[in-house]
Amino acid sequence: MSDLTSKSRIVSNLYALAGVLVFLFLTGLNYLIFMGLQSSPGFIFTSFFLQLLILLLFVNHLLNILKGSGYIRFSLPLKINRVLNNIILSASYYCVIFLGGTKERLEHDFVEFNASLTRVTGIKYNAGEILVLLPRCMQNSECKYNVVNNMENCISCGKCDVKSIRETIKETGVKAAVVTGGTQARALVKKYMPKIIIAVACERELISGMFDVPNCEVVGLINERPEGPCLNTRVSISELSSTLKSLIKK
Numbered sequence: 001m002s003d004l005t006s007k008s009r010i011v012s013n014l015y016a017l018a019g020v021l022v023f024l025f026l027t028g029l030n031y032l033i034f035m036g037l038q039s040s041p042g043f044i045f046t047s048f049f050l051q052l053l054i055l056l057l058f059v060n061h062l063l064n065i066l067k068g069s070g071y072i073r074f075s076l077p078l079k080i081n082r083v084l085n086n087i088i089l090s091a092s093y094y095c096v097i098f099l100g101g102t103k104e105r106l107e108h109d110f111v112e113f114n115a116s117l118t119r120v121t122g123i124k125y126n127a128g129e130i131l132v133l134l135p136r137c138m139q140n141s142e143c144k145y146n147v148v149n150n151m152e153n154c155i156s157c158g159k160c161d162v163k164s165i166r167e168t169i170k171e172t173g174v175k176a177a178v179v180t181g182g183t184q185a186r187a188l189v190k191k192y193m194p195k196i197i198i199a200v201a202c203e204r205e206l207i208s209g210m211f212d213v214p215n216c217e218v219v220g221l222i223n224e225r226p227e228g229p230c231l232n233t234r235v236s237i238s239e240l241s242s243t244l245k246s247l248i249k250k
């Protein structure tokens, strides 16, 4: 079980504070309803619906945190978990702006937290059930070989990470493809029907991709952008390799 760092302790305290505030808000609301507030059935119904949603969000988030910390191994079904996480993320954008943080940092943490949730389950897959998706911007911008959808066209000159990724993938036997965007990625998911996707991209692309495939686990590996966004991007080969090793059945 992972130790609580000072950062995660601050986050836990913020969640606890949010929990207390929501509890006080709901208690006050119910007090007003039951102690004589002249309310219409529509108001009462909306109030209970909102309370149920808030409760679900908290339960889901609590389960995620316990799972991420290694205390439990289960969570709500993937589809429900994604919808609730999406609501939490959208709401968090406002909180982060209010607290003076940045959207980029929130997205970065969200992708990493999501990946840790998938890794911590310890579930193993056959190599054929795993699909690795790589962004086109990973290929050297001056390379004249077309590796999109067919990495075998790479001649392994070593000017970009496609060479090392090909070698890593070959050792494991998983399916992998360089894609130009979401449409192509979705087409490949439909074609191969993977049980889990390892996707390399920037935070924003990873998050939108995650919500595009609600039935499939996604481990997002955030790319490195030494020359700025969408140009000659890189990925940690050791992280990709260790992620594959941790997911593939021996």
Ligand code: SF4
Pocket: 139, 140, 143, 144, 145, 147, 154, 155, 156, 157, 158, 159, 160, 161, 162, 163
């Ligand atoms: S490693 Fe492959 S994809 Fe990258 S620049 Fe060389 S030939 Fe092109």
